[in-house]
Amino acid sequence: MAKLEVNVDHVATLRQARLIDEPDPVTAAALAELAGADGIIVHLREDRRHIQDRDLRLLRQTVKTRLNLEMAATKEMLGIASEVVPDLVTLVPEKRQELTTEGGLEVAGNRDFLQDYIRQLKEADLRVSLFVDPVAKQIDAARQVGAGWVELHTGTYAEAKSEKEAHRLFEELLAGARHAQSLGLRVKCGHGLNYRNIKRFKGHPEFEEYSIGHSIIARAVLVGIERAVREMVELIRT
């Protein structure tokens, strides 16, 4: 059965907007697990724009399912991952100016660097996934540099402007997933998936796990707002 890992970065984004202590992504992660999430994901960015080191360390102590740490392949992150030991490390490209991760990792063009980096992660007992575009060249390279998983980038599919385009891009994802499996890689996918575009994946066991953040947190704000207002109204009126 397909698994869902929930990314709680945007709970931290909301907290960081005020630089106070709520909402806490650690609490959100616990609630996501109670609701059935199979894992929790956080992206500890170099600029610490949302998730903080404190969040990662607390999550390591409290997550009861699996903790997936998204990070850039830097020396600093290697040190943090080796110390915290998440259940999976997902290497992603990271640019300071981007709003969110843009595109998959360039694995084919950085084989030597990534092979050495992944070797160091494995020496620290870490399992490694690479976030890649669904193209054979990058998937082949992911296998060659020693990753056990690939996370196929679904962002382009999610931004399709027509049904026809969505169909074509989904077929590319499917071909990518099958190719990865044929090489012995495990397959996750994510980025931009929401309550509508996820439907096309139903009945496709090639995608073992889904990594979803923004659409779940966005919906949580809306489905939770009525109760939150009602509770405040009660406090004010009584």
Ligand code: PXP
């Ligand atoms: N996978 C990766 C590698 C990501 O960087 C992100 C965004 O943090 C996601 C999945 C989740 O994307 P979204 O927030 O659009 O669901």
